[in-house]
Amino acid sequence: MIPGDLIKRLRRLEIRTRKVVSDMLAGQYQSVFKGRGMAFSEVRPYQPGDEIRLIDWNVTARMNEPFIKVFTEERELTVMLLVDVSGSKDFGSGGRTKAEIAAEVAAQVAFSAIANNDRVGLILFSDRVERTVPPRKGRKHVMRLVTEILSWKPAGTRTSLSVPLTWLSRVVPRKAVVFLVSDFLAQGYERELKLVGRKHDLVPVVIRDPLEEAFPAMGLVDFEDPETGERQLVDTSDPAVRARFARAMGAEREERLRLFRKLELDHVELRADDGYAEALHRFFETRARRLAA
Secondary structure, three states, X not given: OOOHHHHHHHHHHHHHHHHHHXXXXXXXXXXXXXXXEEEEEEEEEOOOOOOHHHEOHHHHHHHOOOXXXXXXXXXXXXXEEEEEOOHHHHOOOOOOOHHHHHHHHHHHHHHXXXXXXXXXXXXXXXXXXXXXXXXXXXXXXXXXXXXXXXXXXXXXXXXXXXXXHHHHHHHOOOOOEEEEEEOOOOOOOHHHHHHHHHHOEEEEEEEEOHHHOOOOOOOEEEEEOOOOOOEEEEEOOOHHHHHHHHHHHHHHHHHHHHHHHHOOXXXXXXXXXXXXXXXXXXXXXXXXXXXXX
């Protein structure tokens, strides 16, 4: 039984998301994610200007006039959402947690996919694979995925990106569009990111919170790491402490961006205090320009 407050949140999210998709994202999605290839459709009589290499010689011989093969794009895609549900998912300084942001982004992608007759699946992960939902179509299926993201109670608290990427390679043999949604507070995943990026159309989606990049002067604060449970008393009123923290987080972000550039991965960066639909819209526009170049 789904709690009543969760049902209300799901309904609000669906209304908001479906409007964004119909107004902004569905057409962009189709333009930047192509089908698996070209599939044979039919034959038709040859017309002047047609490509000679497409002539079907067997049909031409039977009909005593030239016929050519007609191909159409094999449009249907599989979209996999890999969503981080580790301990840090419950953090949020702007009124929404990372889990809520991840659910909204996943809903926007999923509704865009089913609007284009594609299938959507889900892998929830922490330092292990927590839950796998096979790809399917339809509104009810999308709402099931969003419900899983918002309500899942993980067994693990830490984050491993290599684990879900390795799992994906095993359970999804054919090329898919993969959205990896996480705060990327992990280490040692470059190899798996590279391997999955070669086989699938991989899109990292990085969720960032302003307080994880720089924190204000609040005096002595007892910080607790939600993934490790480690506690540390920090004097946030010390400018040197705040500057050191900001430099460390900035360096981590730059290293991550260098890795994405090295592996030629289009990525999305979301801030908890920014519009998610606008960020996806910018991503689609940037990707469309790159593909057209």
